[in-house]
Amino acid sequence: MAKYLKSAPPMAQDTERLRAVRETVVGVIADIRERGDAAVREYSEKFDKWSPSNFRLDQEQIQKIVATVPEQALDDIKTVQRRVRTFAQHQKDSLADFEVETEPGVFLGQRNIPVGSAGAYIPGGRYPLVASAHMTVVTAKVAGIDRVTACTPPIHGEIPAATVAAMHLAGADEIFLLGGVQAVAAMAVGTETITKVDMLAGPGNAYVAEAKRQLFGEVGIDLFAGPTEILVIADEHADPFVVAVDLLSQAEHGPDSPAVLITTSEPLARRVIELVEELLVDMPTADFAGPAWRDHGEVAVVEDLDAAYALADQYAFEHVQILTDHPRQAMEKMRNYGALFLGEGTCVSYGDKVIGTNHTLPTRGAANYTGGLWVGKYLKTVTYQEVTNPVSSALLGELCGRAARLEFFEGHARSGDVRAHKFGGAVLPWAPAGL
Structure with a gap:
């Protein structure tokens, strides 16, 4: 039985807000289907105050934008993309085509074929999520996709130069400065200037997530993404300061981002709670991290690590960080998570930004039935048969x-x-x- 020193109220469904989001998205998609580019431009003006002569960046524009990015930032982008590309290539290499003769003259085979085209959505909003370009575009190109269309919104009327550079260096074939539902819908249904894609990938706000939900079936999608989640499992040997910092590292994503600690040590749990409150006082992103911790933060004390793993599996969170003496034990004990981060030398932020695994992961319990974005999401595993x-x-x-x-x-x-x-x-x- 878990003892909760801090618990969050059950997440209430804001029915009216969800209905408003759904109805808005229905209308935008229908309008773009009917009026194409004209509708896209109107929504871009309405939501982003952005209406250039052409949403697509040509090569000259891209080169000029990339040239404004500091050399160190470009080097860092290339380094991270090299790591993402290497890991994705290992994933692809693990998928083997094969043919077997199951009976005399009966040949059965399997092939992994990349989808023809993909749309990558890289969010903007408060944060320019540069790393999402690595995760969506690089992985798609490793899979062998011929045409990757990438969209990102302007931020307060400004071009997000680092994001554009990341999209370009990742191998995007077409780059559009276009955001929100209008970008996702335009890629999915096609307009006069934006060619329809076969699947969509990338995170976004509630409107983008709802657009992907409504368009799924007409195009493929990577997965439905909700607010970022972190769960830390810690024993009595963990450093409470590290635990507190890591919990807040994900809480800053937004005021609805859950951050949970499950520990075998009540003294550690109480110290973590104290440290989180102290750290929030002057944390630059406290306006997001504070409400997230207040409304969605939880701290549970359990009898032993087996109980911790079992409780963590019930949460089925996106990110699970293991700060114990024997972190690899979690791989044997757990099954419901988007990604594991093992030991104090590892943190969720590495996965988000630099280490090379994909950061587009299942949330809201989806880890019960799926993993995150990987090279295989961009591949169609098909079969063939021949009887001779x-x-x-x-x-x-x-x-x-x-x-x-x-x-x-x-x-x-x-x-x-x-x-x-x-x-x-x-x-x-x-x-x-x-x-």
Whole structure:
């Protein structure tokens, strides 16, 4: 049984707000379907105060923008993208095409084929999320996607130069200074100047998330992303200062970002609570981190680490950080998480920004059934079949006839019957005379 020293009230569904978001998104998507670029421009003017002659940046514009980014920042972007590219390539290499002969002359195979095109959304808003360009665009290009369209919004009427540089260096084929639902919808349905894509990837605010939800099926998506989550599992040997700092590192994403500590040590738990309050006093992003901790922060004390792992699995959080004497034990004990961060030398911020794994991860319990964005999300695993042995085809035909008629699918049965007749001499009582 967990003892909560700090608990958050159950997350209430703001029904009216959700309904307003849904209705707004429905209207924007429908309008863009009908009026294309004209609608995109109106919404960009309305929501971002942005209406250039062309939303797409040409190569000359891109080069001029990249030239304004400090050399150190460009070097750092290249370093991080190299790490993301290396990890994504290892992921791709783990996916093998294969062909097996399961019976004489019966060949079954699997291929991993990249989708034809992808739209990458890189958010702006309060923070220019430069790293999202690495995660979406680099991973798509490693997967082998021919055309990656990338969109990011202007920030207070200014071009986010570092984000544009990251999109360009990642390999984006088309870059648009366009944000919000209008960007996501334009990529998904296509307009006069924005070519339709096959799938969408990247995080965003509630409106972007809702747009992806409504467009899913018409295009593929990476996953539904909600507020960022962090859960720390700590034993009595953990440094409470490190725990407090790391909890707040994710709480600063927004006032609705949950931050949870599960520990086997009540003294550590109480000290962490004290340190969080002290750190918030002069934290530059306290206007987000403070409400997140106040309304969504939790601290639970449990009997032992097995109980901690079990409770953490119930949360199924996006980021789970293990600050214990034997952090790798968590890999054997846990199954529901977006990503694990093992030991004091590791932190969630590394995963968010620099280490090379993908930071687009499942939230709101989705870790119960899915992992995050990876190279495989951009691939279609397809199969093929070929039967070259007449005897095998005849036997399959007989089996198919019986199996299909068990389900009353006479047409399916007859496809099998024809092979049983052609390759095995079976009688076709249903065939027209003369055949």
